[in-house]
Structures are given as structure tokens and as C-alpha cells.
Amino acid sequence: MTLLDRIATEISATGPMYFDRFMEMALYDPGDGFFGAGRLRSHREGDFLTSPEVSPLFGETLARFVAGERDRIGGLDAVIDCGAGSGALLAGLVDEIPDLLSYAVEVSPAARESIQARVPGVVVVGALDEIPERLRGVIIANELVDNLPAAVAVRTGDGWEEEAVAIVGDRLGAAPVAARPDVAAWAERFAPGLPAGSRVEVQLGAARWLLAALQTIDAGAVVMIDYGDTADGLRNRRAQGTVRTYRAHHLGPDPLLEPGATDITMDVAFDALAAVAAEAGAEVEYSTQAEFLTRWGLRDRLSELRHAELDAARSGPVMERLQLRSRVTEAETLLHPRGLGDFRALVVRRPSTATA
Ligand SMILES: C[S@@+](CC[C@H](N)C(=O)[O-])C[C@H]1O[C@@H](n2cnc3c(N)ncnc32)[C@H](O)[C@@H]1O
Known part of the structure; x- marks a missing residue:
């Protein structure tokens, strides 16, 4: 059974799935979740560069x-x-x-x-x-x-509802459900004063x-x-x-x-x-x-590297200058x-x- 089928089966059995439960399955399912299975995600050939x-x-x-x-x-x-x-x-x-x-x-x-x-x-x-x-x-x-995993709360006129995941036709779709008390309390406290329709990850x-x-x-x-x-x-x-x-x-x-x-x-x-x-x-x-x-010292290191790069540009081997240039560029990217x-x-x- 695919992960999508398993999500659909759980929804059929227990009703719309809160978004935090959906995230848990989609990211962490040991067989098919984005992090639970498959290749290394956080590198140059992966999905994101940290x-x-x-x-x-x-x-x-x-x-x-x-x-x-x-x-x-x-x-x-x-x-x-x-x-x-x-x-x-x-x-x-x-x-x-x-x-x-x-x-x-x-x-x-x-x-x-x-x-x-x-x-x-x-x-x-x-x-x-x-x-x-x-x-x-x-x-x-x-x-x-x-x-x-986070729930999704949506501001209504006088409170909060949650956006859950349901089966809509032959695919997954969003469905409004009553907000759980702890979800509504978090949204009220950390996302105050928002207009109706606003969406907050709890x-x-x-x-x-x-x-x-x-x-x-x-x-x-x-x-x-x-x-x-x-x-x-x-x-x-x-x-x-x-x-x-x-x-x-x-x-x-x-x-x-x-x-x-x-x-x-x-x-x-x-x-x-x-x-x-x-x-x-x-x-x-x-x-x-x-x-x-x-x-914690990165700008000082950057300035050392810039000086070293200048020195290498005057008298050092080309490879050393190029390596220093990339260290400088990388540090600038972090900042x-x-x-x-x-x-x-x-x-x-x-x-x-x-x-x-
Ligand atoms: C965006 S990557 C960041 C990786 C690394 N910290 C970096 O900066 O390159 C998120 C990493 O956290 C891992 N991860 C996600 N949720 C986790 C959890 N609940 N416990 C332990 N690792 C988790 C994922 O497998 C992934 O490798």
C-alpha cells in the first residue's frame, strides 16, 4: 500500500486528518516518508542547501x-x-x-x-x-x-478552526474542522489580532x-x-x-x-x-x-580571509588565491x-x- 493509500485509509476510518498528523506521516513514515526513507536530502545534489x-x-x-x-x-x-x-x-x-x-x-x-x-x-x-x-x-x-509537525489554524470571525486533510473526489483536499482547544489557545496567544481568513501554523x-x-x-x-x-x-x-x-x-x-x-x-x-x-x-x-x-567571530575570520586573499593575489599561487576567494564568498553567503x-x-x- 502506498503512503497516499495509507493516509486515505486512516481518513476513511477516523475522519479528516489534522495537518500535524499529515505532516508526521508525509515526512516521517519509516517506509515512505520524505525523511524516513530515501536519499540524503541536505546537500548540493539533494533538495536544499543549508x-x-x-x-x-x-x-x-x-x-x-x-x-x-x-x-x-x-x-x-x-x-x-x-x-x-x-x-x-x-x-x-x-x-x-x-x-x-x-x-x-x-x-x-x-x-x-x-x-x-x-x-x-x-x-x-x-x-x-x-x-x-x-x-x-x-x-x-x-x-x-x-x-x-504543526497544525494549521484558520482565523474565523470569532475564533479559530483547523484546516484538516480530507478525501475530496479522488484526491486529498483541505477540510475545515473545529479547532482543538490547545491549537486555538496557541493561535490566540501567538497570532493575535489577525483578520478572518488568516492561516497560522500552530x-x-x-x-x-x-x-x-x-x-x-x-x-x-x-x-x-x-x-x-x-x-x-x-x-x-x-x-x-x-x-x-x-x-x-x-x-x-x-x-x-x-x-x-x-x-x-x-x-x-x-x-x-x-x-x-x-x-x-x-x-x-x-x-x-x-x-x-x-x-562568535565570523566577521573577524572573513576579514582574515580577505587579507590572506589579497596577499595571495600579490605573491601566492593561483590555486591558493582561488581557494581563498571561495572561502570568502561562502562566508559572505552565510552573512x-x-x-x-x-x-x-x-x-x-x-x-x-x-x-x-
Ligand atoms: C533541513 S535538514 C538540515 C540538516 C542539517 N541540520 C543542516 O543544517 O545541514 C533537516 C534534517 O533534520 C532531520 N530531521 C527532521 N526531523 C527530525 C527529527 N524529528 N529528529 C531528528 N532529525 C530530524 C532530517 O532528516 C534532515 O536531515
């Missing part, structure tokens, strides 16, 4: 952040990369801090294989709950939370993930880097909603058309994640990716204000006093 795939300087900069946390809390047990993809980020990071125990959490078997081959020594697991709890650690999630899956991540560390930090914004920034985008699909580096079709064959993603509601963290007693720091990477630099970074810290 910061660590653009440049090893991303992992190198994150290594300085991790070292900063180690100094802040006085020692670190481990670094954990969640949704580690090909292992590119960990490879750059482990080069800088080779003696630190590192874990990769990755749901995709193809990605797990890639990490194991690329970063020997890393402990690769399939889920966060396979990592021992109460670590002094840093958890990194680059472009992970935008994939975690990111309770991301909230649960962050709470589990905070549970894993006794001291240290969780850093989430992704596309998204706060409620103010997302306001206009919520007229249509931000759910979209990707395949082979391009926007893909409607998510209901080919479940399992495309990525399904959305803009991350960062203020909702910040609220979860603050309510769990953590300290929160929110910035753009460019600001975060600058704080670009209309591209990756405009991603957001949310750092959530367990206060160092929690280690006592």
Missing part, C-alpha cells in the same frame, strides 16, 4: 559558541546536533573541538550513514530520547524545527521538542537556527500561511499532492519558542543568523542580509547556577 553545506566556517563558528558555553558553565559533557543531515556541521565543529563527545540525532537512515562515514567518533542516534538526560551540553538544531510539535531538549541538558544551551520571525514579522505572511514544500532546491507542489515526495516546511514562530523557554526558566537570546555568527544572514538564531541557556 548553511553548513555552504561553508565549513558555519561549524567552525558554532565551535566557538560551544567553547563559550563550556567556559560559561565550567565544562561540557557533550555537543548534540539534532537533525544533523549529512554531518557537515559536526565535521566543522569536531575539527575545532576534537576532544568533546559529540552526538548526532538524525531520523533519516541515509543521513545517519553519511554522518557515520564523515565524522568518525560521533555517536549517531535516531531520536533525542536515546541520549542520556541531565548532560552539561550544547544542543544545536540548524533547520530542524521548521519541519516539526507549532506545538516544536514546543514539545524544545522542552525535551531542555530536559536533556542540566546546564548549557540549545541553539535553534532557522527561517522564521516573531508574530509582528509573520503578520503579513499569515494572510496565506507559510506552509510550503521543497524538492531539488525549488519550491514544490501543494503538500497534499505528493506526500512523502517533498519536504514540508514553514516559517518558525520564534516568539512562541522563546515563550516556552522562558516559562521553563531558561534565558533567551534572539538575533539574526548574521548577528549570531558575527558575535547575506537578504539570504541566510536573515535567518534567525534563538539561543536558550540554562543558567549556570543550575549546575550546582
Whole structure:
């Protein structure tokens, strides 16, 4: 039975499927889900190109952040990369801090294989709950939370309904259903004052993930880097909603058309994640990716590389100059204000006093 057939069977048995359940099946089904099965997605020949795939300087900069946390809390047990993809980020990071125990959490078997081959020594697991709890650690999630299953809520005149997935004719289509209380409460709190018809992705899956991540560390930090914004920034985008699909580096079709064959993603509601963290007693720091990477030294590295490139242009071999040129271009790409630099970074810290 295909994934589409299995989704249709579940809908026939229990009625319209909430969008978060649909995302769970379309992305994570072990046999046919976009991440659960198939090839490696996050690399140049895959479906999307992420910061660590653009440049090893991303992992190198994150290594300085991790070292900063180690100094802040006085020692670190481990670094954990969640949704580690090909292992590119960990490879750059482990080069800088080779003696630190590192874990990769990755749901995709193809990605797990890639990490194991690329970063020997890393402990690769399939889920966060396979990592021992109460670590002094840093958890990194680059472009992970935008994939975690979310419900879709639609603003009505006086409240919220959910857009579920139903069988319409001979295909899947959207169907309005009554909103679950926790979905309506989230939408009311984190998407206030929107006109009727607005569509909001209710990111309770991301909230649960962050709470589990905070549970894993006794001291240290969780850093989430992704596309998204706060409620103010997302306001206009919520007229249509931000759910979209990707395949082979391009926007893909409607998510209901080919479940399992495309990525399904959305803009991350960062203020909702910040609220979860603050309510769990953590300290929160929110910035753009460019600001975060600058704080941890990437602009200084860029300026060193530009100087080295100039020197090489005067007297060095051509190959060296060309290599330096590409390192410079890659670093500029990570910082670009209309591209990756405009991603957001949310750092959530367990206060160092929690280690006592
Ligand atoms: C967009 S890719 C980012 C990969 C990597 N972090 C990078 O920046 O190149 C998302 C990755 O997260 C993995 N993933 C998605 N949901 C996950 C989950 N719930 N737990 C662990 N890994 C997950 C996917 O398999 C995929 O490799």
C-alpha cells in the first residue's frame, strides 16, 4: 500500500486528518516518508542547501559558541546536533573541538550513514530520547524545527478552526474542522489580532521538542537556527500561511499532492519558542543568523580571509588565491542580509547556577 493509500485509509476510518498528523506521516513514515526513507536530502545534489553545506566556517563558528558555553558553565559533557543531515556541521565543529563527545540525532537512515562515514567518533542516534538526560551540553538544531509537525489554524470571525486533510473526489483536499482547544489557545496567544481568513501554523510539535531538549541538558544551551520571525514579522505572511514544500532546491507542489515526495516546511514562530523557554526558566537570546555568527567571530575570520586573499593575489599561487576567494564568498553567503544572514538564531541557556 502506498503512503497516499495509507493516509486515505486512516481518513476513511477516523475522519479528516489534522495537518500535524499529515505532516508526521508525509515526512516521517519509516517506509515512505520524505525523511524516513530515501536519499540524503541536505546537500548540493539533494533538495536544499543549508548553511553548513555552504561553508565549513558555519561549524567552525558554532565551535566557538560551544567553547563559550563550556567556559560559561565550567565544562561540557557533550555537543548534540539534532537533525544533523549529512554531518557537515559536526565535521566543522569536531575539527575545532576534537576532544568533546559529540552526538548526532538524525531520523533519516541515509543521513545517519553519511554522518557515520564523515565524522568518525560521533555517536549517531535516531531520536533525542536515546541520549542520556541531565548532560552539561550544547544542543544545536540548524533547520530542524521548521519541519516539526504543526497544525494549521484558520482565523474565523470569532475564533479559530483547523484546516484538516480530507478525501475530496479522488484526491486529498483541505477540510475545515473545529479547532482543538490547545491549537486555538496557541493561535490566540501567538497570532493575535489577525483578520478572518488568516492561516497560522500552530507549532506545538516544536514546543514539545524544545522542552525535551531542555530536559536533556542540566546546564548549557540549545541553539535553534532557522527561517522564521516573531508574530509582528509573520503578520503579513499569515494572510496565506507559510506552509510550503521543497524538492531539488525549488519550491514544490501543494503538500497534499505528493506526500512523502517533498519536504514540508514553514516559517518558525520564534516568539512562541522563546515563550516556552522562558516559562521553563531558561534565558533567551534572539538575533539574526548574521548577528549570531558575527558575535562568535565570523566577521573577524572573513576579514582574515580577505587579507590572506589579497596577499595571495600579490605573491601566492593561483590555486591558493582561488581557494581563498571561495572561502570568502561562502562566508559572505552565510552573512547575506537578504539570504541566510536573515535567518534567525534563538539561543536558550540554562543558567549556570543550575549546575550546582
Ligand atoms: C533541513 S535538514 C538540515 C540538516 C542539517 N541540520 C543542516 O543544517 O545541514 C533537516 C534534517 O533534520 C532531520 N530531521 C527532521 N526531523 C527530525 C527529527 N524529528 N529528529 C531528528 N532529525 C530530524 C532530517 O532528516 C534532515 O536531515
